Amino acid sequence: MQQLKVVLDRIPAGLDLRLAAYAEMSRGAYSPNTLRAIRSDTSIFATWCAETGHAYGPPASPETVAAFVDAMGEIKKPATVARYIASIDHLHRALDLPVPGASNAVKLALRRLRRAKGTRQDQAKALRWPTIQKALDLMGDDLIDLRDAALLCLAYDTFARASELVAVNVGDVQQDVDGATCFIAKSKTDQEGEGDYRFIAASTYTRIMAWVETAHLDKADPLFIPLGFAAKNDRIGTRDVSEIFRRRCGDRFSAHSTRVGAAQDAKAAGASTGAIQQAGGWKSERMVSRYTEKLAARESAAAMLAQVQGR
Template identity: 40%
Template sequence: MIPESDSRGRDKQTAVGRSFIPDPLPRTISPRILDALRRYSRHARGAFSPETIRAIQSDTRVFIKWCVTKGICPLPADPEHIAQFVDDMAAQGKAPASVRRYVSSIRHIHIAADLESPTGKQIIRMALSRQARLHGTEQKQAIGATRRVIDVILHVPGSSLLLARDKAIIATAYDTLARRSELVEIRRNDLQFNPEGDGVIRIRRSKTDQEGAGSFRYIAPDTAALLRDWVERAGLTNPHDETHLFRSVRKGGKQIGKGLSPYDITRIIKRLAQQAALAPDMIAGLSAHSTRIGATQDMEAYDISTAGIMQAAGWKTPTMIARYTRKQAAARSGAARLAQRQNRV
């Protein structure tokens, strides 16, 4: 079972001040390079999202660990060694997208160390191509939580404060198409209820809006009703409050605590899916991204324009729409329309 209480993991504030430098570093790296990395980390503080810092640090740690086991110095890295690293990761079953991200992080850490990046060399490109040809480049996608799935989840019986919060989160995630990192950063004063019963939520910063220009997302009356229930019962009724909108619920279920971690969002959707008695394979395929995928699929099914979907999700290109709706697109293809006109459907 998914645990009832929220597990915050590491404090989000720690990630903001976290260095790009993995710890510990091998002693084979020269002091000059270490000094350059430290200087870069100081200047980079606040310029990148915590998620970006975590990803680069985690990816670089994988490469450094591999180098240590091979007796190789990771900085500066030899192109042949990086190509061998790519081959070894492929042999271990790592996804091509993951390995490409590793190489991108290796490039970043070289630039951070004021070194010429070796990752553009042909030998590394060929290693990446070799893996892509062998394993393909299709990325595993979470199951889309379409409106049918959302409605089943939102009808889970119960009246606890925890359940009120979880339903408000899932409904908000579907309407706003917000990423997990965006959901947990919504503040109480980002939420505005309208007299008509619906409302809007401000997304202050996103993956595609690192400068914080912000955007506004629509919430339907049924979602607004769930949010009203949560804020009233949680004592978050001051519309000007800067506190996080979605907060942890302390043991006992009657008091709220600190803000949530992005990792809590997946736990919440899986927990409610279990309580709704969804199929085990469905539950296993759900993630914090499922509401974003499902809402996109629903909009495509209802012939919402590409521009409208992009605005709703905060995308700057239609690439992700095409990725999320590939299966649905097959049912609307030329072959499908031909079958309909031939009365074969």
């Protein structure tokens, strides 16, 4: 299994067998995205060691990893560097070796980086309903318009991530006496696949059914399929979601924009943080608060005071 291999065959003799055994034991325990990140991050570390003359190991010394943090901190964001260290630690745990990220040297290097650069990450531009409605008004009833309209509306209603949207099958969208729902089988915060149901507005369900019927899709089919003779896959990818959102709504938006926009619209409509958290499948209130902080500022005591004073 190649996902946990690092570049240049830099695993010392003897440890390669231990890594192979771990790879076999962990088969199916991690998502493909997690495995790709581990492979990429450890490769970056291995390449940096080769270029700078540091001993890669493993085990990698805390001093080497701390120097890596300092070097990467000049060109990468703190969150990215922290992910690199988590991947390096994962590799060491796979080999039953002490993790360098637990050392004071590495912890202090990360702390220096966070203090120097701050921890705030860029946020996707919010794609709120008025912008989506303008895009819908420009769409017709040809195949690509029906698909893109259904995708935009489902993304907004379900607060879904791009990875969740592309995994939806036709049969996951259902309507009963209580209304329409979409079953999200697995998400970033639900790696074991317990799944959950998300609300769908009646108009969204109508758009989805118009797309399904026109495209002649069956229940077992992917809901969002690529169109055109050049299509190679049976369902669109996460990059396709971003491309569709940009093409329909503007270059400022990405696949995550409907998630942010729906959270802000829900906050503006009076929904509680807990209700928004449930709607979007967040495990904590932190990201909901982050997405809606500008709206919260407008409802703060300072905003109330300015209104009372007529300022």
